[in-house]
Amino acid sequence: MLVSLAEYAAKHGKSGDTIRRYAENGHIHSAHKIGRNWVVEIDEPYPVSKRQTEESVTLVSLFSGCGGMDMGFRGDFDFLGKHYDKNGIDIIWANEINHDACTTYRKNLGDIIEGDINEVIGQLPEYADIVIGGFPCQDISINGKMAGINGKRSSLYTAIVEAVSKIRPKVFVAENVGSLMLKKHDESRRKILEDFSSLGYKIHYQVYHAEDYGVPQTRERVFIVGTRGDMPAFVPPPETTLFNPVTAKEALADLEDRPRDEAFSHIWSEAKVSGEQGNRKLVADRPGYTMRAECHGNIQFHYSLPRRISMREAARIQSFPDTFVFPTGLRATERQIGNAVPPVLAWHVAQSVLSVIKKEDRK
Numbered sequence: 313m314l315v316s317l318a319e320y321a322a323k324h325g326k327s328g329d330t331i332r333r334y335a336e337n338g339h340i341h342s343a344h345k346i347g348r349n350w351v352v353e354i355d356e357p358y359p360v361s362k363r364q365t366e367e368s369v370t371l372v373s374l375f376s377g378c379g380g381m382d383m384g385f386r387g388d389f390d391f392l393g394k395h396y397d398k399n400g401i402d403i404i405w406a407n408e409i410n411h412d413a414c415t416t417y418r419k420n421l422g423d424i425i426e427g428d429i430n431e432v433i434g435q436l437p438e439y440a441d442i443v444i445g446g447f448p449c450q451d452i453s454i455n456g457k458m459a460g461i462n463g464k465r466s467s468l469y470t471a472i473v474e475a476v477s478k479i480r481p482k483v484f485v486a487e488n489v490g491s492l493m494l495k496k497h498d499e500s501r502r503k504i505l506e507d508f509s510s511l512g513y514k515i516h517y518q519v520y521h522a523e524d525y526g527v528p529q530t531r532e533r534v535f536i537v538g539t540r541g542d543m544p545a546f547v548p549p550p551e552t553t554l555f556n557p558v559t560a561k562e563a564l565a566d567l568e569d570r571p572r573d574e575a576f577s578h579i580w581s582e583a584k585v586s587g588e589q590g591n592r593k594l595v596a597d598r599p600g601y602t603m604r605a606e607c608h609g610n611i612q613f614h615y616s617l618p619r620r621i622s623m624r625e626a627a628r629i630q631s632f633p634d635t636f637v638f639p640t641g642l643r644a645t646e647r648q649i650g651n652a653v654p655p656v657l658a659w660h661v662a663q664s665v666l667s668v669i670k671k672e673d674r675k
């Protein structure tokens with residue numbers, strides 16, 4: 313079994329140097345580097361710590377953005393007339409580098425540490441039941457440079473590896489764009505999966521289609537879910553709208569006559585139709601197209617009105633509840649919405665994560 317060197321050292325009240333000597337005298341089999349983390353191999357799993365038996369389910373969130381995925385994991389919101397129950401999850405630590413995204417997060421979800429994950433990773437709590445993170449996707453996205461994990465931003469997935477190796481949560485969820493499954497990214501995907509599974513986690517990964525889970529948008533995302541060696545395996549949530557996706561009109565019709573309203577983020581970009589991008593028009597009886605973070609105002613046009621969709625309409629297409637406030641300007645809001653995991657999709661994934669934890673509690 314592999315554990316992080318820091319965890320191993322803390323358990324034994326020793327320094328990292330002493331641990332290397334442990335390797336020499338045969339107490340541990342080997343010590344090696346995974347991503348930015350040193351891990352050591354031991355014979356027996358550690359006994360489960362006391363904090364893991366406390367009642368509330370605790371969660372650590374990395375790359376939190378404005379909080380789309382966090383909102384879904386927390387639950388207790390309404391979307392298009394349906395209530396998504398509270399999940400009983402406490403978000404005990406969250407981090408994000410972008411100031412505007414942090415402003416939105418604080419307004420809707422609570423405390424967040426603003427700053428570069430590389431600088432604050434030392435402040436992670438000792439334990440949480442769940443670790444989640446949608447690592448930056450520009451280097452994997454087909455709209456980006458496709459540099460894979462060698463790109464500056466997507467290599468940040470190693471921060472999630474480090475958090476999992478330090479915290480050893482019951483379950484972790486790492487999210488990225490659907491194009492992570494492209495042949496072009498075979499090598500990156502293999503490395504990411506290997507780094508996670510070598511921490512002693514059972515890995516489940518697949519593409520999720522947001523429109524199959526009640527989100528009025530065709531959006532493909534990969535979720536890599538790891539369950540700790542001593543936990544039951546993850547079973548993905550069943551689709552809820554497989555053959556009857558929610559359409560753009562169903563999601564937006566009640567806003568058609570609503571005037572511009574800044575407080576409600578019902579504001580839209582005036583960008584003209586441009587050469588290659590941003591000419592798409594929503595089709596009333598189909599789900600919306602994928603919301604993008606870097607569309608520079610070239611967001612899709614309304615299916616019947618002579619304008620681009622508003623930020624509130626974009627938030628609806630991403631399944632944010634109307635009570636979710638965006639206190640930031642148009643472009644910053646557009647980026648936060650485009651970057652987000654649709655809360656409704658995240659809520660369904662959270663249900664499956666919770667059933668792993670509950671199954672374990674019943675043992």
Ligand SMILES: C[S@@+](CC[C@H](N)C(=O)[O-])C[C@H]1O[C@@H](n2cnc3c(N)ncnc32)[C@H](O)[C@@H]1O
Nearest residue numbers: 375376377378379380381409428429446652653
């Ligand atoms: C794909 S988005 C995550 C969206 C989020 N999961 C949600 O559902 O709203 C990735 C986020 O990582 C943030 N980020 C990029 N580099 C970072 C770093 N070095 N430290 C912390 N956050 C970073 C970006 O600002 C962006 O908000």
